[in-house]
Amino acid sequence: MIRFLRGAAVPVALLIAWEIYARTGIAPRYVVAPTEVVKTLWAMTLNGSIFKHTGRSIERATVGFAVGAFFGTLAGLTAGVLKPVENFYDPIISLTYPVPKIALLPLIFTWFGIGDTAKFVIIIMAVFYPTFIASFYGAKSVERVLIWSARNMGASRWQVFRRVVVPAAMPQVFNGLRVGLALSLIIMVTSELIAANEGLGYLIGAAQESLRFDIMYVALLIIGLLGFGADRLMRIARRKLLVGQTLGSEAGNG
Amino acid sequence: MTPFPSKLRDFLAHWYSVPLLLACWEIVSHSGWVQPRLVPSLMLIGQIFWRDLLSGVLIHHTTVTLYRALGGFLMAVVAGCTLGAAMARNRTIDALFEPIFSFGFPIPRIALYPVFIFIFGLGDASKIALVFLEGMFVITLHTYQGIRAVPNTMVWAGSSMGANSRQLFWRVLLPAALPMIFTGFRIALPVALIIVVSTEIIGESVGLGYYIQFASASFDDAKSLAGIAAVAIIGFALDRALIWLRNRAVFWQPEAVALG
Amino acid sequence: MPFLEIDHLVKEFTRKERVIRAIDGIDLMVKEGEFVSIVGPSGCGKTTLLHMLAGFVPVDQGALRLDGKPILGPGPDRGVIFQEYALFPWRTAHGNVMWPLEIKGVPKAEREATADRYLDLVHLEGFRDHYPAELSGGMKQRVALARILVLDPRILLMDEPFGALDSQTRELMQEELLEIWGKTGKTVIFITHDIDEAIYLSDRVVVMTARPGKVKEDFRVDLPRPRRLDIKKTPEYAAYRNKVWDLLHVEVIAARAQTPDGRA
Ligand SMILES: Nc1ncnc2c1ncn2[C@@H]1O[C@H](COP(=O)(O)OP(=O)(O)OP(=O)(O)O)[C@@H](O)[C@H]1O
Ligand SMILES: [Mg+2]
Numbered sequence: 001m002i003r004f005l006r007g008a009a010v011p012v013a014l015l016i017a018w019e020i021y022a023r024t025g026i027a028p029r030y031v032v033a034p035t036e037v038v039k040t041l042w043a044m045t046l047n048g049s050i051f052k053h054t055g056r057s058i059e060r061a062t063v064g065f066a067v068g069a070f071f072g073t074l075a076g077l078t079a080g081v082l083k084p085v086e087n088f089y090d091p092i093i094s095l096t097y098p099v100p101k102i103a104l105l106p107l108i109f110t111w112f113g114i115g116d117t118a119k120f121v122i123i124i125m126a127v128f129y130p131t132f133i134a135s136f137y138g139a140k141s142v143e144r145v146l147i148w149s150a151r152n153m154g155a156s157r158w159q160v161f162r163r164v165v166v167p168a169a170m171p172q173v174f175n176g177l178r179v180g181l182a183l184s185l186i187i188m189v190t191s192e193l194i195a196a197n198e199g200l201g202y203l204i205g206a207a208q209e210s211l212r213f214d215i216m217y218v219a220l221l222i223i224g225l226l227g228f229g230a231d232r233l234m235r236i237a238r239r240k241l242l243v244g245q246t247l248g249s250e251a252g253n254g
Numbered sequence: 255m256t257p258f259p260s261k262l263r264d265f266l267a268h269w270y271s272v273p274l275l276l277a278c279w280e281i282v283s284h285s286g287w288v289q290p291r292l293v294p295s296l297m298l299i300g301q302i303f304w305r306d307l308l309s310g311v312l313i314h315h316t317t318v319t320l321y322r323a324l325g326g327f328l329m330a331v332v333a334g335c336t337l338g339a340a341m342a343r344n345r346t347i348d349a350l351f352e353p354i355f356s357f358g359f360p361i362p363r364i365a366l367y368p369v370f371i372f373i374f375g376l377g378d379a380s381k382i383a384l385v386f387l388e389g390m391f392v393i394t395l396h397t398y399q400g401i402r403a404v405p406n407t408m409v410w411a412g413s414s415m416g417a418n419s420r421q422l423f424w425r426v427l428l429p430a431a432l433p434m435i436f437t438g439f440r441i442a443l444p445v446a447l448i449i450v451v452s453t454e455i456i457g458e459s460v461g462l463g464y465y466i467q468f469a470s471a472s473f474d475d476a477k478s479l480a481g482i483a484a485v486a487i488i489g490f491a492l493d494r495a496l497i498w499l500r501n502r503a504v505f506w507q508p509e510a511v512a513l514g
Numbered sequence: 515m516p517f518l519e520i521d522h523l524v525k526e527f528t529r530k531e532r533v534i535r536a537i538d539g540i541d542l543m544v545k546e547g548e549f550v551s552i553v554g555p556s557g558c559g560k561t562t563l564l565h566m567l568a569g570f571v572p573v574d575q576g577a578l579r580l581d582g583k584p585i586l587g588p589g590p591d592r593g594v595i596f597q598e599y600a601l602f603p604w605r606t607a608h609g610n611v612m613w614p615l616e617i618k619g620v621p622k623a624e625r626e627a628t629a630d631r632y633l634d635l636v637h638l639e640g641f642r643d644h645y646p647a648e649l650s651g652g653m654k655q656r657v658a659l660a661r662i663l664v665l666d667p668r669i670l671l672m673d674e675p676f677g678a679l680d681s682q683t684r685e686l687m688q689e690e691l692l693e694i695w696g697k698t699g700k701t702v703i704f705i706t707h708d709i710d711e712a713i714y715l716s717d718r719v720v721v722m723t724a725r726p727g728k729v730k731e732d733f734r735v736d737l738p739r740p741r742r743l744d745i746k747k748t749p750e751y752a753a754y755r756n757k758v759w760d761l762l763h764v765e766v767i768a769a770r771a772q773t774p775d776g777r778a
Contacts, residue, residue, distance in 0.1 A: 007353030030372040088271045095272065098493035099486040100448040103463070105455060106470030107478050111292055148570050149600040153614035153665060154590035163613070167604045185362040190452045193367070201365070208368040216368060224361040231360030244604045244645035 032213045037221065040214040054222055056199040057188055060116060061226075064123025065184040069177055071124070072131030076176070077169060079132075080139020081161055093132060101126045105191060114195040123187045127180040134176025138169030171245050174238045181234060185227050200226075294476035303480040312465070312484055319454065319462040320488060322378055323446040326385025330442060334390045335435065338397025343423070355395055363388050367453055376457065385449045389442040396438025400431030433507055436500040443496055447489050462488075515582065516543035517701055518567075518669060522576035525562055536562045538726035539576070544703070549695060551704045551712035553762060554722030554730075555769035560705045563727070564673050567703065568594045580669065590614065593667035597674045599654040601646040607657045608633060608642045614665050632660040635694065652683040656690070663694070669701040677707065684708075685743060688715060696740060709762065713754045714741060721761045724769035731761050 015034055022033035044050040079086040105122050112118040142165050150164045192201025200219045207215035239246055276296060282288060283295045306312040341348045341355075367384055374380035404427050412426040454463025462485050469477035520542040527534045536559040544550050554560055565571040567578060569588040578585040580592065601610050608629050615625035633639050636656035646654055655675055662670065676684045688711060695702060706712050712719050713735055721731045735754055737745060745751055 006349040010350050010354060028372070030369060087268060091269045091272050092275065095490065096486070098444050099489040100444060100451050102448050102452045102455070103466055103482050103485040105452075106467045107475060107482065110470050110473065110475060110478070143598075143600070145596045145598050145600040146602065148568070148588070149594060149596060150613075150617075151570070151588040152568055152590065152592065152594045153617060153661070155614075155617045159617055163617070164602070167602065170604065182360055182362065186364050186448075189362050189365045190456070193456050204365060204368050208371070213372075220365050220369070223365045227361040228357065242604060244602075244606070244647060 029211065030213050032217055036214050037217040041218045041221065044215070044218060050218065050222065053198055053200050053203045053219070054226075056196075057192065057201065057223075058226070060119050060192075060199065061123065061184045061188040064120045064188070065127050065181060067120070068124035068127025068184070069131045069180050072128040072180065073135045073173055073176070075128075076132040076135030077139045077161075077166060077173075080136045080169070081165055086136075089132070089136075093129070097129055097133070101129070102187065102190060105194065109195060119188070119191045119196075122191060123184050126183045126187045130179040130183065131173070131176040134179070135169055135173045138172030138176075139165050141172075142168040170242055171238075174234070174242070178231065178234050181230050182227065185223070185230070189223060291473065292475055294479065298476045299479045299483065302477050303483055306477075306480060312480075315460060315462045315465045315481075316484055316488060318378075318460050319447075319450050319485075322381045322461070323385060323443075323450045323492075325378075326382040326449075327389050327443055327446040329382070329386045330389025330393055330446075331439065333386070334393025334438070334442075335397050337390075338394040338435075339401060339423075339428075341394070341398045342401035342427075352398070355391060355398075359391055359395065363391070364449060364452060367456065371457075381450055381453045384453060385446045388445055388449055392442040392445065393435070393438045396441075397431065397435050400434025400438075401427050403434065404430040432504050436496075436504060440493070440496055440500070443492055444489060447485070447492065451485060517546040517548075517581060518542075518544040518703070519579040519582075520563075520567075520576075521579070523563070523566070523573065523578065524575035525559065525566065525571070526574055535726040538728050540722075540727065540729055542720065542729060542732070544701060546701055547699050548718065549702045549704065549716045550718045550720060551706055551716040552720045552722060553706060553709065553712050553758065554727060555724050555762065555766040556707070557769060557772075558722045558725050558765070559727030560722065561673055564594070564671050564703065564705055567671055568592055590618075590665045591668045593662035593665060593670050595655070595658055595662060595670065595672040595675045597677050599646070599651075599658050601654055601657055601661075603646050606643045606645055607638055607649065607653075610646070610657055611661045611664055614661060618665075628664060629660075632664045633657075635663065635697075636660045636690065650683075651679050652687055655679070655687065659691075659694070663698065663700075667700070669703065672702065672704045674705055674707060676711065684711070689743060691715065692741065709755055709758045710746065713737075713751065713758065714743075714746060719754075719758060721758060722765070724765045725772060730765065733757075 018031070019033050019035060021027050022031045022036075041050065075085070075089060079089045101122065104125070105118075108118045108122050112121060146164055146168060147160055150160050155163065188199075189201040189204075192199040193205050196202040200223050203219040204216050207213065207219065279293065280296055283290060283293045303312070337347075337351065341351055363384065366387070367380065370380040370383050374383050408430060409422060409426060412422050417425060450461065451463040451466075454461035455467045456463075458464040462481055466478050466481035466485070469475070469481060520540055523537055523540045524535070525537040527536055540563065542550075552560055552563070562571065566573055567585065569585055569592070585592075602613065605613065608626075611629040611632055612625050615628060620628070630639070630642070633642055636659055638653060638656055638660070641649060641653060644653075646657070649657065658675075676687050679687060692715060704712070704715060716735050718732065718734050720729055722728065723730045737748075737750060737754075
């Protein structure tokens with residue numbers, strides 16, 4: 001509890017200072033008092049507009065994330081156990097991995113139009129990489145004795161994959177999913193900032209143009225909560241699903 | 255069998271997928287199934303790349319992008335390492351800052367860009383600030399965790415050999431945490447590039463992101479792809495440079511060049 | 515007819531175009547139900563031999579036969595116990611013991627009950643729902659033993675199974691292994707560095723030479739069974755102990771002087 005209070009000290013102090021500064025009247029217009037932001041949030045909740053934008057953003061991020069993560073993990077795990085698959089992906093991934101996928105965004109807009117398809121495509125691409133790499137390494141680094149002992153107990157190659165490699169790689173797979181989730185939100189916001197007429201990124205852009213800073217902060221707040229909430233969900237899922245593998249190794253996971 | 259053809263075969267066995275994909279691209283481009291404007295031939299992309307490289311246009315935009323990315327990144331390295339080390343060594347600083355970092359980490363900070371524009375203006379400063387903020391998070395957390403993860407036995411061994419706390423920090427903790435710190439750098443550097451290119455796409459009049467966005471907006475996909483190639487090259491080169499540096503700094507624990 | 519037959523076994527490793535001979539013509543016959551220990555200096559090829567028996571590593575020359583049939587790959591007729599336990603960290607003790615039964619397709623109720631029975635056998639019924647990370651080294655190795663026994667293998671192949679345990683736990687495990695061996699009558703090939711362990715447990719002790727590994731000496735341990743730990747105080751036991759120590763000492767010295775490619 002004391003630790004919690006101390007941890008909250010800096011953010012709370014900042015918020016109070018911010019509120020006072022905003023109310024003095026000498027602050028520039030973009031410094032909006034936190035209480036004003038909450039009021040706007042309440043108003044937007046009452047008229048339902050916040051749900052509309054949040055819903056659209058969540059939809060884009062989730063669909064993109066789910067598809068990208070599915071294919072990334074699947075390809076990564078297969079490449080980890082099958083040499084020909086590894087040979088196919090390895091050069092492509094290692095050449096393009098450090099390249100910011102976001103640079104493709106304008107091009108993808110010209111290919112697919114500025115609708116949702118383009119946003120899905122870019123999110124899927126961005127999520128594919130970290131999930132692929134994490135599950136590839138997860139599958140590759142499964143301890144040899146585990147595989148041997150499974151073979152010794154009569155498991156077929158498929159059973160070894162399904163019942164040893166996949167569960168053993170799971171902690172790494174989750175690391176990849178976590179990175180992918182963060183990326184999907186970043187790309188979601190960016191692509192909505194560039195071209196959209198609904199969604200939280202759009203809301204920020206529109207608020208910026210009409211100088212409605214209170215709305216901008218509301219959108220920022222929601223985006224922050226989404227990022228935080230999604231990450232927490234992921235961590236809870238990880239802890240629930242991987243009981244045996246997370247025992248005694250929680251500390252280093254900040 | 256002579257060694258040469260077998261080397262060539264190994265090389266092809268490893269790299270075949272890249273030429274294969276490029277060939278597919280080229281086939282699609284010439285097939286007439288899609289408008290050639292949308293999938294321009296590699297030849298055309300190469301010509302435009304070469305033209306803009308010679309005229310200095312690409313170099314100009316690249317310099318701006320690199321300046322923003324590296325500027326923010328280097329500031330984040332200095333600040334992140336300092337703060338991370340301070341948090342790991344001092345309980346009060348830890349209690350004050352650790353929650354901000356662990357709670358704030360999953361929040362997509364790029365959404366702050368419009369606010370930064372108002373604070374720092376449209377030019378370099380807002381982008382460098384955003385890169386700095388983003389890099390700070392990653393580097394601070396990695397430095398912090400790297401130092402915290404040094405096994406006690408190693409520290410005890412050092413102090414029993416007479417090292418004072420200063421020497422312990424510079425000669426035990428820091429080297430032991432270095433691999434982790436470099437992992438942080440390796441995550442932060444591509445992120446720096448992502449941030450700069452994205453913000454340049456959102457609204458700018460210079461930089462590679464702008465170059466790509468402008469080309470796409472004028473339906474010149476070949477030029478857009480030339481810009482993407484430039485981003486790809488610097489992204490790749492920066493990563494390799496960082497690995498080179500890392501393997502010299504952390505010479506006792508080499509890292510594979512390839513993935514991850 | 516011998517149960518397990520090792521016939522002129524040779525194994526070489528190629529590393530950077532240099533050939534390293536790890537095993538240089540081993541011949542060994544083991545009868546059904548026999549408990550055979552193999553001791554030898556570090557690096558003499560004991561693990562390699564065991565991995566070939568298990569079918570993980572291919573044979574270069576010579577042959578391996580179990581019950582007259584050549585060994586060509588891994589199979590549940592040979593249960594392997596690894597020094598590193600090789601438990602699945604995502605499964606509880608009970609889940610680990612059930613694992614091979616799932617692979618075999620045993621119905622759920624039956625495999626649950628069987629796994630419980632084998633956990634009883636190794637005295638771990640109280641730790642049924644613990645994950646490997648929550649078990650001590652000795653407990654982990656007992657789970658691994660139960661997991662192998664559940665398949666009812668014809669022979670147990672154990673590679674320094676108690677090597678990572680402290681000496682008290684190790685002695686307890688030795689007693690327990692003997693008890694289980696008495697109940698099940700399995701054939702056991704047991705690799706160890708510990709001379710006491712080899713003599714206390716075995717019907718026969720095989721001493722190997724420094725690399726390339728050959729059989730240096732192969733003799734029976736004629737101590738009465740069932741054996742209790744206090745047998746270690748008898749003069750007969752001490753005589754065996756000294757004999758193995760002398761045999762081994764020469765080889766350990768020879769192994770220490772070796773370069774990687776095997777020249778002394
Ligand atoms: N995969 C391999 N590649 C190359 N050399 C190997 C390989 N596996 C084992 N060797 C070599 O073969 C020899 C025998 O190794 P092995 O692991 O069987 O020894 P060991 O008797 O089990 O030793 P220890 O008692 O230390 O466990 C060693 O010299 C080792 O270097
Ligand atoms: Mg060994």
